Amino acid sequence: MRLSRYFLPILKETPKEAEIVSHRLMLRAGMIRQQSAGIYAWLPLGHRVLNKIQRIVEEEQNRSGAVQLLMPTIQSADLWRESGRYDAYGKEMLRIEDRHGRDMLFGPTNEEMVTDIFRSYVRSYKDLPLNLYHIQWKFRDEVRPRFGIMRGREFLMKDAYSFDLDKERATESYQRMFVAYLRTFSRMGLTAIPMKADTGPIGGDLSHEFIVLASTGESEVFLDKDILELPIPEENIDFNSDLSGIIDQWTTPYAATDEMHDEAAFEAVAEDKKVSARGIEVGHIFYFGTKYSEPMGAKVMTAEGKETPVHMGSYGIGVSRLLGAIIEACHDDNGIVWPKEVAPFHVGLINMKVGSECDEVCESLYGELEKAGVEVLFDDRKTSAGAKFASMDLIGLPYQLVVGPRGLKSGEVEVKDRATGEREMMTPEAAVNKLI
Numbered sequence: 481m482r483l484s485r486y487f488l489p490i491l492k493e494t495p496k497e498a499e500i501v502s503h504r505l506m507l508r509a510g511m512i513r514q515q516s517a518g519i520y521a522w523l524p525l526g527h528r529v530l531n532k533i534q535r536i537v538e539e540e541q542n543r544s545g546a547v548q549l550l551m552p553t554i555q556s557a558d559l560w561r562e563s564g565r566y567d568a569y570g571k572e573m574l575r576i577e578d579r580h581g582r583d584m585l586f587g588p589t590n591e592e593m594v595t596d597i598f599r600s601y602v603r604s605y606k607d608l609p610l611n612l613y614h615i616q617w618k619f620r621d622e623v624r625p626r627f628g629i630m631r632g633r634e635f636l637m638k639d640a641y642s643f644d645l646d647k648e649r650a651t652e653s654y655q656r657m658f659v660a661y662l663r664t665f666s667r668m669g670l671t672a673i674p675m676k677a678d679t680g681p682i683g684g685d686l687s688h689e690f691i692v693l694a695s696t697g698e699s700e701v702f703l704d705k706d707i708l709e710l711p712i713p714e715e716n717i718d719f720n721s722d723l724s725g726i727i728d729q730w731t732t733p734y735a736a737t738d739e740m741h742d743e744a745a746f747e748a749v750a751e752d753k754k755v756s757a758r759g760i761e762v763g764h765i766f767y768f769g770t771k772y773s774e775p776m777g778a779k780v781m782t783a784e785g786k787e788t789p790v791h792m793g794s795y796g797i798g799v800s801r802l803l804g805a806i807i808e809a810c811h812d813d814n815g816i817v818w819p820k821e822v823a824p825f826h827v828g829l830i831n832m833k834v835g836s837e838c839d840e841v842c843e844s845l846y847g848e849l850e851k852a853g854v855e856v857l858f859d860d861r862k863t864s865a866g867a868k869f870a871s872m873d874l875i876g877l878p879y880q881l882v883v884g885p886r887g888l889k890s891g892e893v894e895v896k897d898r899a900t901g902e903r904e905m906m907t908p909e910a911a912v913n914k915l916i
C-alpha cells in the first residue's frame with residue numbers, strides 16, 4: 481500500500497481525553513475515531529488489525545469444532561421476555577420500537593436468539609454436541625464508557641454457544657472452549673490467564689475469565705506466578721480427546737479476580753510466587769445448564785425416548801477490546817510494537833529522499849515484496865525522513881526497510897526490527913530475502 485494513496489490520519493499531539501496508553505496510541509496512530517460516547521469509527525489501519533484478530537479467533541474456534549454463523553444485531557424483545565431477561569437486563573439494554581410499534585433491542589449478547597435458532601431445528605440427542613458461534617457487534621449502554629474501545633458501548637464480540645445432552649458432556653464442551661482460548665490469545669502475543677470468575681447477568685455456576693495482565697486493567701487479580709510458565713496446547717491437539725488434564729493443569733495454581741478472591745487460599749501460595757496485579761478481561765466463558773433451554777423449550781429426545789432440555793454454555797471474546805489489550809501489553813515510548821500475527825502490515829518501506837536515486841530502488845523493493853505476498857506500507861510521501869521514522873515507530877510495524885542516499889552509495893539499505901531496535905545494513909536482495 482502506498483501511503484500517498486492510503487488514509488492514515490496520524491495525530492501529532494496526544495489527545496487530552498485519552499487516559500491510558502492504548503487509547504492514546506490508537507487515536508494518534510489514526511486507527512479509530514470517536515463518533516459518540518463509546519462508539520467508534522474503525523479507520524483503515526485499525527480495521528486491518530481488527531480483521532487479523534478476527535481471523536485468529538475464527539481459526540481457533542473452527543479448530544475446536546465450533547461452527548460459525550452470523551446472527552443479527554437487532555433482536556425481538558419477545559425472545560428476551562421468554563427468558564425473563566428483558567426487564568432484568570436493565571439500563572444497559574438499548575431498547576428500540578419499530579414503525580409497527582414492536583419492541584426490539586440492539587443485542588448485548590445472544591443466548592436467547594441462539595436458543596431460538598437451536599430449538600427450531602434440533603430435536604435429537606444424535607445432533608449433539610453442537611457449538612454455534614458468530615462474531616458480531618454488540619451494544620451495551622455502559623453508564624461510563626472509557627479507555628477508548630476497551631470499554632465501549634458498541635463493540636465487537638465473538639460469542640459461542642454450546643448445546644449438550646447433560647452436564648457431563650457440557651463440561652467437555654466447556655473444556656474445548658477453555659483450550660481454544662488458551663491457544664487464541666497466545667497466538668496474538670498475549671499471556672491471558674484463566675481465572676475463576678463470577679457469572680453475573682449471563683448466569684450459571686461455572687465460569688472463567690481470561691485476563692491479560694496490564695497496569696491499566698480494570699480487574700484486580702491475584703495469582704501464583706507458576707501459572708505464567710504453563711505450556712500452551714499445540715496446534716495439533718485432539719479436541720475430541722480428554723482435555724481435563726490440561727484444565728486441571730491451568731486451574732491448579734491460584735488465580736482469581738477480586739470478586740472470587742480467597743485470601744486464605746492465597747496465603748498458601750509461596751511468598752515468592754504471589755502476584756497481585758491488575759488485568760484486562762479479554763474473554764469470559766460460562767456453563768449455565770438449562771437456564772435458557774428450560775424456559776424457551778429447547779429440548780432433545782434422548783436414546784430412551786425421553787424429552788430433556790439441553791445443557792448450554794456461552795463463551796465470549798472481546799474482539800475489539802483485544803486491540804487495546806495488545807497495545808497495553810506491546811508498546812514502548814515510541815509507539816505500538818505489534819506482534820507479527822496481528823500487525824496491520826509486515827514491513828514499513830521508507831524512502832528517505834523522494835526525487836532521488838532512492839525512488840527506483842524503493843519501487844523495485846516494493847514490487848518484489850508485494851509479489852512475494854509481504855504486506856508493505858510504503859511511505860512514498862514528500863515529507864522529512866524524521867517524520868517518516870516517527871510515524872513508522874508510532875504505528876509499530878514489525879520491520880522497517882529504509883532506503884537512503886548514504887546507504888545506496890555502498891549499495892545497501894537498512895532493515896530495522898521494531899521490537900528489538902536492531903538495525904542492519906545489507907544489499908536490497910538480502911533485505912528481500914530477510915523479509916519474505
Ligand SMILES: Nc1ncnc2c1ncn2[C@@H]1O[C@H](COS(=O)(=O)NC(=O)[C@@H](N)CS)[C@@H](O)[C@H]1O
Nearest residue numbers: 589631632635639762763764794795796798801
Ligand atoms: N463494553 C465492552 N467493551 C468492549 N468489550 C467488552 C465490553 N463488555 C464486554 N466486552 C468483552 O466481551 C467479552 C464477553 O462479554 S461477557 O459479557 O463477559 N460475556 C457474554 O456476553 C456472554 N454472552 C459470552 S458469549 C468480555 O470478556 C470482554 O472482553
